[in-house]
Amino acid sequence: MKKIATLALCVLMLALTAPAVQAATPQAGAPKADKPAKVDARSTPVWVELEGTDSIGARLGMRLKEAFNGSNLFSLTDKDMPKMRLLVSTQSEFPGRPGVGSVYSICWTFTQGEGYLGYLLAREVGTLTYEEIDALVNRLVERTDGLSVKYSNLWK
Known part of the structure; x- marks a missing residue:
């Protein structure tokens, strides 16, 4: 009787594990291709327009363009498309000593394209010296990123 019970228990265990073994074996079909979900990358089109003749301001404008061009968050473009424009105006703080400091003004505007009024x-x-250019550029890029997030509906 004990042998019959053991045999019945083995048959029952085998019957219960058969569907699991069958599910574990790979099916004879073509494997499905791994398609990662498409991620919408955030890249804001920007353009920097510089007005001024002082050397500190010219360096500020070039560093801003370099920072935007090297960033994954921005695409530096002058194409006729919706974009954020940074209007940078600089002037020597002391006309008699042009290398001492510079006064700058920056306006962030949104334009739909050429011929449209900017918002x-x-x-x-602010004021600026040669030593402060890199710190100011980093701060302006961060602020531009914050504005691009705040007004992201304009680029859609």
Whole structure:
């Protein structure tokens, strides 16, 4: 009787594990291709327009363009398309000593394209020396990113 019970238990265990073994074996079909979900990358089109003749301001404008061009968050473009424009105006703080300091004004605007009126998003005014250029560029890029997130509906 004990042998019959053991045999019945083995048959029952085998019957219960048969569907699991069958599910574990790979099916004889073509494997499905691995298609990762498409991620919508955030890249804001920007353009920097510089107005001014002082050397500190020219360096500020070039560093801003370099920072935007090297960033994955922005695409530096002058194409006729919706974009954020940074209007940078600089002037020597002391006309008699042009290398001492510079006064700058930056306006962030949104333009739909050429021939459209730009919309003012933000503005900033300040003074600047050669030593402060890199820190100011980093701060302006961060602020531009914040504005691009805040007004992201304009680029859609």
